[in-house]
Amino acid sequence: MAALFSLLPFFCFIQLSLVFFLEASGVGFTVDLIHRDSPQSPFHNPSHTRLDRINNAVRRSLISSQIQAPISANLGSYLMKISIGSPPVTVLGIPDTGSDLTWTQCKPCSQCIHQGTPIFDHLKSGTYKPSACDSPACKALGPDCFCHRDACVYTMSYYDSSKSIGELASDSFAFGSTSGQEVTIPNVTFGCGHQNSFASNRTASGIIGLGGGELSIIRQLDEHIQGKFSYCLVHALTDPNVTSTMNFGSNAIVSGRGVNTTPLIVKENYYLTLERVSVGNKIIEYEAVNAETGQEGNIIIDSGTTLTSLPPKIYGEVESALKEAIGSQGQTAPDPEGVLSLCYKNGGSLKLPIIKFHFTNANVDLQPSSTFIDVSGHLLCFAMIPSDGISTFGNLSQMNLLIGYDLVAKTVSFKEADCTK
16 A cells, blocks of 8 residues: 555535536646644644654655565555545545545444544434445455445455455545635545554544545546646655645646656556666666566555665665765765665765656656755765665655646656745
């Protein structure tokens, strides 16, 4: 299960704007994403320092890097705020591009996660409808469901030991937008979870499934957003007060000068094909196909995983090229956490090279601000790691890039941007 984002603004439920958006075709709207460590998040811990936040994120990425299956375990970097039901109840979910089913905790909850907001009570929603066992939605879950008294019971288990068990149902979903108008969609299929747990210290109401499968929010909103969504991530690890954005529909189109577009391979996750990596003038060839399946698509693009992971051989060549490019201007030092293998003392004055990821038909520049992190105020570390599992293009590498997904055209587009604006 991959992770990606989290949002914020509290919404005004306006019936008139609801009708307007439902009747519109090609709807476009933008929502805010907040980092889970932001003071705007109900899960913010004011006692955590910047170093604590960075180390927590690195640990979550290490869980992902140890997983062999084509799935990311790193949930919890961002939170997305939606409302479910009539009357609407606010839910803070973890946007996850690596899974499809959206679920939230529901009463009665025999095993609950601390979420900081009221648990959804489906008995109080006038638009809640359980899904029958013979419904298309239940059949779409395949082996992840079973029938109990004609109710469709889902069981979602993730590779980091997170899980949710509950009733598959549908209800109205409302999305707040930066325009101040709320977008409400009726009859969205989701999981009403009665037994739930997250691995590690992740806290949220549930998961917002943004994958490419039939039950994902993206697919269910397809009539309104035509399979398009995009996001622009700011460097939340170092400045959690700023917000990122996520765009849907016509607002999600990435166009203009400087756009690079690469094919998107939709499988269990969103895959891209990385052909080579360059560090300055040094070019490192990358296996262009998936070593396990023999197909194109050798790296997962995942907005929820913090660190980019590469095969050990490729990572070693990238690290060697960085050392050569930086040369004697920097003094190396060990990471106090023993996680990141290339660090420099007082790295603020270093002239760091741009790393370029050469995807099929798209060359994406990764600026030093997105490939190195200041872990302690005087120690600068390379923010990629080696992994024997599936490679992942993590969210630190995606900072200050406007990244647009088009599930109809099966493409991902990149454009350099100042995501604070």
